[in-house]
Amino acid sequence: MKEAKYQGTHHLEKSNFDLFKTIDCGQCFRWSHKGERFIGVVNKSILVIVEEASQYTVDVYGSPLSKSDLQHYFDLDTDYEPIYNVLMARDETLKKAVESGWGLRMMHQAPFETLISFILSSNNNIPKIKMTIEALAERFGEPLGTLEGQAFYAFPEVQPLAEASLEALNVKAIGYRAKSVSFTAKKIVEESLDLSVPFALSAEAGRTWLKQFYGVGDKVADCILLFAYEKEEAFPIDTWVKKMLMTLYGVEKNHMDFIKHYFIAYPGVAQQLLFYYIRNIQNKG
DNA sequence: TTTCAGGTGGTGC
DNA sequence: GCACCACCTGAA
Numbered sequence A: 001m002k003e004a005k006y007q008g009t010h011h012l013e014k015s016n017f018d019l020f021k022t023i024d025c026g027q028c029f030r031w032s033h034k035g036e037r038f039i040g041v042v043n044k045s046i047l048v049i050v051e052e053a054s055q056y057t058v059d060v061y062g063s064p065l066s067k068s069d070l071q072h073y074f075d076l077d078t079d080y081e082p083i084y085n086v087l088m089a090r091d092e093t094l095k096k097a098v099e100s101g102w103g104l105r106m107m108h109q110a111p112f113e114t115l116i117s118f119i120l121s122s123n124n125n126i127p128k129i130k131m132t133i134e135a136l137a138e139r140f141g142e143p144l145g146t147l148e149g150q151a152f153y154a155f156p157e158v159q160p161l162a163e164a165s166l167e168a169l170n171v172k173a174i175g176y177r178a179k180s181v182s183f184t185a186k187k188i189v190e191e192s193l194d195l196s197v198p199f200a201l202s203a204e205a206g207r208t209w210l211k212q213f214y215g216v217g218d219k220v221a222d223c224i225l226l227f228a229y230e231k232e233e234a235f236p237i238d239t240w241v242k243k244m245l246m247t248l249y250g251v252e253k254n255h256m257d258f259i260k261h262y263f264i265a266y267p268g269v270a271q272q273l274l275f276y277y278i279r280n281i282q283n284k285g
Numbered sequence B: 001t002t003t004c005a006g007g008t009g010g011t012g013c
Numbered sequence C: 001g002c003a004c005c006a007c008c009t010g011a012a
Helices: A019-023 A067-073 A081-088 A092-101 A111-120 A126-140 A158-163 A177-190 A203-210 A218-227 A239-249 A255-262 A267-284
Strands: A006-013 A031-034 A037-042 A045-051 A055-062 A143-147 A150-153
Touching: A006 A067, A019 A031, A019 A037, A019 A045, A045 A143, A055 A143, A081 A092, A081 A267, A092 A267, A111 A126, A111 A177, A111 A218, A126 A150, A126 A158, A158 A177, A203 A218, A239 A255, A239 A267
Parallel strands: none
Antiparallel strands: A006 A055, A031 A037, A037 A045, A045 A055, A143 A150
């Protein structure tokens, strides 16, 4: 494979934007970091981001990616301060969660990639999901070139996944989820489904639309709505969140009703902040 | 060697 | 509508 072509450099302001928190909170799977250097694959571009005192310097390789694409991908055009202020005023825990997660942004990722990635996330954990996605990209994705000897691949398009046999899809750690990936890709191709449809739907209707795919239930649908379709009302409920809602608010059932009333306009941001906060407390013991 | 974590889909009530 | 279980694999 050839060396990936350098396509230019962008700079991003660090004000109210923390790249580490943004890629470390479980919303994306194609980013890694070592110290202040981050590497990720976004569509057909490889991004190498270096954190400096007052800004992030982004080198683009592979296909070009404009500054505005980058701004949109990391949701940098949204002013988070009013959201933070509303959430911080709710209670002490949210206040601490906002303080610890300050700068965490809701990413806007490609619908097909997000759909398949979160199908893989069911009954699974982040390191394994990442392994599987890299294996799928290597087998079915477009080669983007090498950087320092390492090969990078785009996330697979729908067509090769739809055409692949279950044996071919049986990559590392995928397990029974190969069937869900296959069914979903086949359905999109055979029924010529337009994945941009949920952008125009309410969160409720979008959830129903996404659940037409085998392997997509309430939680996975809400992740896709939040991380690809910019539905801030979506609130993915997994076992962590259930425990958190029980511990912090004594909520045992009807989670969605509580969420709608308590987090008002920003359930998605609240969910990410609380998830990040709880997980960090857990990791620190 | 065994056990566990983690959503969805299906079955049976 | 709710309760239960199979599904698969890496990590502990």
